[in-house]
Amino acid sequence: SAVISQKPSRDICQRGTSLTIQCQVDSQVTMMFWYRQQPGQSLTLIATANQGSEATYESGFVIDKFPISRPNLTFSTLTVSNMSPEDSSIYLCSVYNSPSSYEQYFGPGTRLTVT
Amino acid sequence: GESVGLHLPTLSVQEGDNSIINCAYSNSASDYFIWYKQESGKGPQFIIDIRSNMDKRQGQRVTVLLNKTVKHLSLQIAATQPGDSAVYFCAETLDTGRRALTFGSGTRLQVQP
Numbered sequence: 406s407a408v409i410s411q412k413p414s415r416d417i418c419q420r421g422t423s424l425t426i427q428c429q430v431d432s433q434v435t436m437m438f439w440y441r442q443q444p445g446q447s448l449t450l451i452a453t454a455n456q457g458s459e460a461t462y463e464s465g466f467v468i469d470k471f472p473i474s475r476p477n478l479t480f481s482t483l484t485v486s487n488m489s490p491e492d493s494s495i496y497l498c499s500v501y502n503s504p505s506s507y508e509q510y511f512g513p514g515t516r517l518t519v520t
Numbered sequence: 521g522e523s524v525g526l527h528l529p530t531l532s533v534q535e536g537d538n539s540i541i542n543c544a545y546s547n548s549a550s551d552y553f554i555w556y557k558q559e560s561g562k563g564p565q566f567i568i569d570i571r572s573n574m575d576k577r578q579g580q581r582v583t584v585l586l587n588k589t590v591k592h593l594s595l596q597i598a599a600t601q602p603g604d605s606a607v608y609f610c611a612e613t614l615d616t617g618r619r620a621l622t623f624g625s626g627t628r629l630q631v632q633p
Contacts, residue, residue, distance in 0.1 A: 409563075436618060445528060447609055448564070448623045461618070497563050501619065507552050509621060511563030 407432055407502050409512035417518045418488055425484045426515045428498035433478035435504060439471070442495040442514070451496075454481045488519045528607060532630045539597040539631075543610035543624045548591060551615035555584060555595045556623075559606045567595070567608075597629075605631045 408431040418424050428437060436455055440448040451471055452460040460473040474482045485492050495514040502508050533539045545553065551572045556564035570577045570584045570593075577584050583596040593610050610624040 438620060447626045448621075450620050450622070453618050453620060463620075499563070507554060507569050507613065507619065508566045509554070510566070513561070513563050 406508075407434065407500050407510040409498060409500065409510055411496075411498060411512040411515050413515055414513065415516040415518075417520060420489050420519055422488055423484055423486045424488065424517060425482050426496050426498075426517075428481045428483070428512055430479045430500055434500040435478070436501065437475065437481045438499045438509070439473065439481070439483045440497045440499065440511075442497060444493065448497065451483070485517065488517075490519045493517055493519045528626045528628045530628045530630055532632060533600050535600060535602060535631055535633050537600055539595075539600045539604070539629060541595045541597075541608050541627045541629065543593040543595075543627075545591050545593055545610060545612045545624060546622065547612060547614075548588070549614065550612035550622075552613050552619075553584070553586060553593050554611045554613070554621070555582075555593075556609045556611060557604075557606045558609065558626075564609060593624075600629075600631050602631045602633055605629055 410429045412427045439451040442448045450463050451466045452462040454460045454473045454475040456475045456478050472484045495516050497514045499509050499511040554569040555567040558564045568579045568584050575586050581598045585594045607626050607628045609626045611621040613619050613621050
């Protein structure tokens with residue numbers, strides 16, 4: 406099974422600033438997914454990141470607000486830009502263990518609080 | 521404390537009882553359904569999945585039932601243990617393209633000793 410780490414695990418940020426979250430996987434994967442989990446809520450997909458191409462964003466999420474990098478097959482970053490208190494959430498990355506698998510593995514999440 | 525599950529419906533059961541967690545999914549075209557368990561401070565953990573051409577699948581102490589007629593999914597946990605206390609989410613996906621997951625709203629399971 407894939408092992409995923411995220412940095413930072415949590416942060417408290419001031420409004421108007423930006424935070425970059427890192428996601429590292431212990432194996433090479435084609436697609437990496439970024440999710441947002443607002444307090445007490447379910448997970449919502451932000452975007453899918455493929456190495457060597459632009460990320461695919463879901464409805465309601467835009468690149469200017471959530472720029473994503475995917476420099477190689479084991480690493481991705483998500484930036485939360487120009488933050489407001491409404492961005493306070495847990496941000497999680499995930500991957501499929503193999504191209505044919507439906508078992509998606511999640512990182513531990515980054516808990517972001519914007520004051 | 522952690523905020524996961526604070527505002528979600530809660531199912532409270534006694535240790536040793538069976539638990540049934542329900543989920544209504546949204547897309548009748550979904551090919552695959554998955555149950556995840558999320559403990560406080562952790563990412564979701566895969567429990568069990570079921571393909572849309574099946575109506576039942578069993579794992580270790582867990583059973584997933586799928587009723588496509590009413591777009592309903594359930595997770596049954598046998599002999600519930602305190603370690604089963606967590607938030608449970610169902611998720612669905614299509615068998616094409618990115619296979620991105622769409623998550624349901626979640627249920628918090630509390631196991632009373």
